[in-house]
Amino acid sequence: MTKTPLFNKVAFIGIGLIGSSLARVLRRDGLAAEVVCSARSDGTRDKAMELGIVDAAYADAREAVAGADLVVLATPIGAYGAVAEQIGPHLAPGCIVTDVGSVKLAVVRDVDPHLPAGVHFVPGHPIAGTEHSGPEAGFPELFRDRWCILTPLPGTDPAAVDKIVALWTAAGSKVDIMDAAHHDKVLAITSHLPHLIAYTIVGTADDLGEHLKQEVIKYSASGFRDFTRIAASDPVMWRDVFLNNREAVLEVVQRFTEDLTALQRAIRWGEGDTLEALFTRTRGIRRSVIDMQQAYGSGIARPDVPKTGEVDE
Amino acid sequence: MTKTPLFNKVAFIGIGLIGSSLARVLRRDGLAAEVVCSARSDGTRDKAMELGIVDAAYADAREAVAGADLVVLATPIGAYGAVAEQIGPHLAPGCIVTDVGSVKLAVVRDVDPHLPAGVHFVPGHPIAGTEHSGPEAGFPELFRDRWCILTPLPGTDPAAVDKIVALWTAAGSKVDIMDAAHHDKVLAITSHLPHLIAYTIVGTADDLGEHLKQEVIKYSASGFRDFTRIAASDPVMWRDVFLNNREAVLEVVQRFTEDLTALQRAIRWGEGDTLEALFTRTRGIRRSVIDMQQAYGSGIARPDVPKTGEVDE
Structure with a gap:
C-alpha cells in the first residue's frame, strides 16, 4: 500500500538555500509526486537538476506553476510582487501558495492582490538558515527543531493551513501561527536588528587601515568573529528584508541607539555602577x-558550518 | 632525571575562569613546584583548594606572594592598582609579575609604579574565555591554539619575557608581542565593541514588555542568541574593561554609530544599492x-559550552 503524497506537484519559485532544503525534504519523505522549480539563472537551474532535487527546472515561473497544487515563493522577497503578478493568472484552482520570506506584512501586501479567487495563500517563515547561499548549500535537516511561523490572513481555508502545517512538521519544525504585523515586530528585534548591527560592525572594521584590519582578522576570536558569520549572510535577501520591514526595524534601531548612547555616556563619565547593573x-x-x-531542543546538526561557540575576552 | 619546573612558586591573585585555567596548565605540565592563590571570598578559596589546583589559598595577597618567583594578577583589572600597592613591598627580588587583563595601557599605568626595582613586569592578555565565571569554570585547554599578547615595556629583562612566552607556549597559545597602546586599539574593535553592542542589544530586548520579551527568547535562534552568549560574560570584568580602555572604546563606538546612522538613513529612504553594497x-x-x-587553527575544544553556530533568518 503506497502512502498518498501530501502534494501532487510542488513548484518552487527560486531554489536557493531555503527552497532547495525544503525540496530535499519533499524528496526524502516522498511528500510530492512531482517537484519543479523556476530560477532566472541558467547556473541555478542546472545545479538544481544536477543535484536531483527537482524533476524539471524552468526559466519562466508561469511554466513551473502550471498544474501545481503547491507553489513555494523562495526568491528574495523584493521579487515577490512581480512574480505573483506573473504567475497569478496561471495558478490552478485550489492551489496553495506559500513563501519562506523573513518579513510577512510586506509579503501579504505584495502577493495577495495578485492571487485569483480559489487560490489559498498561507505566508510562512522558517526560522532557519546558514550564511551559505545557493541550491548546493541546502540540506534537509536545516529545519529540524526550528520554528516555522505561519501568518495566514483571517478567513483562509483551514484545510490549506493544515497542509502547510503538515509540510513543516514533516521537515521537523515546530509551527506557530500569528498575525503578520506581530511577526514583523518580533523578528525585527530577534533577527533583523542583530543582522543590521553585525553588518555595521564588520563594515566599520573593513574601513580601518589595511594593517589594522589584518590584525582585527587575526584576533577576531575575541568576539568579532561571531559578527562576521552573521554579516556573511546573503546580501540581496537581507537588503530586501530591511527595505520591507522598514518601520519595525527603524523603531528598534532607534531604541538600540538610545541605549548605546546611554552606555557611551556612562563609559565617558566613568559610571561603573550603570555598566555593571546592565551587564548583570x-x-x-x-x-x-x-x-x-533545553525545553524545545537546541537546534540542528549542521554538517558544513564551522562551529564557533567561543566567547572571548 | 627530573625536569626542572619553569617556576618554583607561582602565586595567582584572583582565581576565576582565567586564573584557574592557567593554574590547571601548571599542574598538568608540572611547570611549578608550588602553586598558591589569594582570593577575597571564602567560597572561592575553598573551591580552589577543593579542585586541587592550588597548594594553598590566602585571603591576604601579601602572604600569597611571599617567596614567589611568578605572580599572576588575575582579578578584574579595576583591582590591580590596589593589589600592586599592597604586594609591591613583599615581592621577592627577581620575581616576575604578569597579568591576564583585557586592557594593557591602564594596567601598566596602575601596576608598574608600585613594583620595586629588580622585579620584572610582563603584562599579558590571553585572548580566550567563555561566558562562565569562577574557578570551577576553568579548564586547561582554554588557551590552546589561541593568541596571547604580551606588552612588555621597553627595557624589560628579555629573560623574564622569555619565561612568560614559555608559559603561554606550554598552555598551547600562540604568543605575540606588541606595545600596550596598539593592543588596546586592536582589542577595542575586535572585542570591546562587540561586547558593548551585545550588552546593549540584549538590554534593549530586556526592556520590552514581558510578552514580547518571552517571544524574543523563544525565537532567539534567528540571530539574537549569539548576542546573548556574549552578553552573559562577567559583569565586573567587563565594567573594568570599558572604564579602563575608555578612549579607544569611545573612538570605535563613535565610528560604529556613524556607520549605523548611515544604514538607518539608507533603510528609511529605501536606498537598496547602499545596503547591498555594504552587505556584499x-x-x-x-x-x-x-x-x-584554517591557517592558524580554529580554536579549542570547549566541553561545557553549548554549540551555537547557527546563523538564521
Whole structure:
C-alpha cells in the first residue's frame, strides 16, 4: 500500500538555500509526486537538476506553476510582487501558495492582490538558515527543531493551513501561527536588528587601515568573529528584508541607539555602577534562552558550518 | 632525571575562569613546584583548594606572594592598582609579575609604579574565555591554539619575557608581542565593541514588555542568541574593561554609530544599492577570518559550552 503524497506537484519559485532544503525534504519523505522549480539563472537551474532535487527546472515561473497544487515563493522577497503578478493568472484552482520570506506584512501586501479567487495563500517563515547561499548549500535537516511561523490572513481555508502545517512538521519544525504585523515586530528585534548591527560592525572594521584590519582578522576570536558569520549572510535577501520591514526595524534601531548612547555616556563619565547593573541584567536573558533551548531542543546538526561557540575576552 | 619546573612558586591573585585555567596548565605540565592563590571570598578559596589546583589559598595577597618567583594578577583589572600597592613591598627580588587583563595601557599605568626595582613586569592578555565565571569554570585547554599578547615595556629583562612566552607556549597559545597602546586599539574593535553592542542589544530586548520579551527568547535562534552568549560574560570584568580602555572604546563606538546612522538613513529612504553594497563587502572579511582560522587553527575544544553556530533568518 503506497502512502498518498501530501502534494501532487510542488513548484518552487527560486531554489536557493531555503527552497532547495525544503525540496530535499519533499524528496526524502516522498511528500510530492512531482517537484519543479523556476530560477532566472541558467547556473541555478542546472545545479538544481544536477543535484536531483527537482524533476524539471524552468526559466519562466508561469511554466513551473502550471498544474501545481503547491507553489513555494523562495526568491528574495523584493521579487515577490512581480512574480505573483506573473504567475497569478496561471495558478490552478485550489492551489496553495506559500513563501519562506523573513518579513510577512510586506509579503501579504505584495502577493495577495495578485492571487485569483480559489487560490489559498498561507505566508510562512522558517526560522532557519546558514550564511551559505545557493541550491548546493541546502540540506534537509536545516529545519529540524526550528520554528516555522505561519501568518495566514483571517478567513483562509483551514484545510490549506493544515497542509502547510503538515509540510513543516514533516521537515521537523515546530509551527506557530500569528498575525503578520506581530511577526514583523518580533523578528525585527530577534533577527533583523542583530543582522543590521553585525553588518555595521564588520563594515566599520573593513574601513580601518589595511594593517589594522589584518590584525582585527587575526584576533577576531575575541568576539568579532561571531559578527562576521552573521554579516556573511546573503546580501540581496537581507537588503530586501530591511527595505520591507522598514518601520519595525527603524523603531528598534532607534531604541538600540538610545541605549548605546546611554552606555557611551556612562563609559565617558566613568559610571561603573550603570555598566555593571546592565551587564548583570543581561545575564538573565541568557539564562532564559538556555532554558528555552533545553525545553524545545537546541537546534540542528549542521554538517558544513564551522562551529564557533567561543566567547572571548 | 627530573625536569626542572619553569617556576618554583607561582602565586595567582584572583582565581576565576582565567586564573584557574592557567593554574590547571601548571599542574598538568608540572611547570611549578608550588602553586598558591589569594582570593577575597571564602567560597572561592575553598573551591580552589577543593579542585586541587592550588597548594594553598590566602585571603591576604601579601602572604600569597611571599617567596614567589611568578605572580599572576588575575582579578578584574579595576583591582590591580590596589593589589600592586599592597604586594609591591613583599615581592621577592627577581620575581616576575604578569597579568591576564583585557586592557594593557591602564594596567601598566596602575601596576608598574608600585613594583620595586629588580622585579620584572610582563603584562599579558590571553585572548580566550567563555561566558562562565569562577574557578570551577576553568579548564586547561582554554588557551590552546589561541593568541596571547604580551606588552612588555621597553627595557624589560628579555629573560623574564622569555619565561612568560614559555608559559603561554606550554598552555598551547600562540604568543605575540606588541606595545600596550596598539593592543588596546586592536582589542577595542575586535572585542570591546562587540561586547558593548551585545550588552546593549540584549538590554534593549530586556526592556520590552514581558510578552514580547518571552517571544524574543523563544525565537532567539534567528540571530539574537549569539548576542546573548556574549552578553552573559562577567559583569565586573567587563565594567573594568570599558572604564579602563575608555578612549579607544569611545573612538570605535563613535565610528560604529556613524556607520549605523548611515544604514538607518539608507533603510528609511529605501536606498537598496547602499545596503547591498555594504552587505556584499562584509562577506570579504568573513572569508579572511575563515582563511585565518584554517591557517592558524580554529580554536579549542570547549566541553561545557553549548554549540551555537547557527546563523538564521
